[in-house]
Each structure stands twice: as C-alpha cells, then as structure tokens.
Amino acid sequence: MNGLAAPLQTGAWPRPQAAASTGLWFMMAVSSSIFFLLLVAYVMRLNGLEGFPLALPWQFMLSSALLALGGLALELGRRSATRDTRGLRWGGLCALAFVLVQLWGWQALAAARVLPSGNPAASFLYLLTAMHGLHVLGGLWGWWRCLRAWPRADAAQRAMGLALCARFWHFLLLLWALLYATLGWLTPELVRAICGTR
Secondary structure: OHHHHHHHHHOOOOOHHHHHHHHHHHHHHHHHHHHHHHHHHHHHHHOOOOOOOOOOOHHHHHHHHHHHHHHHHHHHHHHOOOOOOHHHHHHHHHHHHHHHHHHHHHHHHHHOOOOOOOOHHHHHHHHHHHHHHHHHHHHHHHHHHHHHHHHHOOHHHHHHHHHHHHHHHHHHHHHHHHHHHHHHHOOHHHHHHHHOOO
16 A cells, blocks of 8 residues: 555656556557567568469558548647647548548459458458558547547647647558558568578
C-alpha cells in the first residue's frame, strides 16, 4: 500500500498525455517487430523455388494515396491549433476508404485467380495486407473515440488526441509503403542477389 500511496501524495503519477504517448510508441514498436519478422519470413520464402512475385492490383496504389491523404489531413488538423474537426474527420474518412479499396483490391486478385492458397507469395500478400488493415481499423477506433470526445474536451486534450492520431497514421503510412515496396518490387532474383545465393 505504501508504494501506491507515495505517488498520490507527491503527485508523481504520470500525466495522461505522457502515458498515452508512451503506450502508442510501445504499441508501434511491437507492431513493427511483428511486421519485420513476417517480412523476413516472406523474403526467405521468396528465396526458395516456390516463391515468385505478384502483380499488385491498381487498387493498392489508390489505397496508398488515400492513406497518404488521411495522414496529411490529420497533420494539418494537428497544426491548426485544434480549432475544428475538419482534419480529424477527413483523416478518418480517408482511412475508412483505404480499407474499402483494399477489399476491392482483394476482389481484383481473386478475379485474377490469385488466392491465399497454392502460392506462398499470395499467402503472404493476404496475410500482410490483412494485418495492416486490422491496424487501420484499430486506428479508426481511436479516431472515433477522439472525434466523440471533441465537444467536451479542452484544448490540451484535443491537441493530444490529434497528435496521437496523426502519429499513428504516419506509422501506418510508413508501414504500408514498406509492405507495398516489398510485395510489389521484391523478386526472387533480387533476393538471391542480396543474400548471395544461387
């Protein structure tokens, strides 16, 4: 009990802003580690005889642009001294559109008979894009909470919410750029050249 009472008496408990920021950094570090390990597994699989690159549907390029626009909208909202919710709203709408366009891209892949089974590269494509999509949906949950709390929040809380949303969207965009480049441009020949194998 004494260990809990001391911070209450001295006011040493961390501020909610610091705790939320630290939690977001920790979550992004864990997510980055998971995606890094999956990308390493993808590269190792491509280095084998059964891996081959896929032609990504054009919808993935459109979804990339939507995610970039969402991050830009949130960043502009963050810099506008939290006067209104336009940046926040546009950021969330672009993220929702990203998820829908990704599903459209999956339909295009299925129509081209690129399915999760039978091709290791396709299996990784579906797995990695699904995991990224789940992260976007998680970000939308945080975005929705920030938007709902806006009317009753003070300026500091609004600034914190926008800053956390913008940071997470920048992370999602960076992660998606890495996934897109790996899935779209990495070939078995390039992997063998990098790894020094035949």
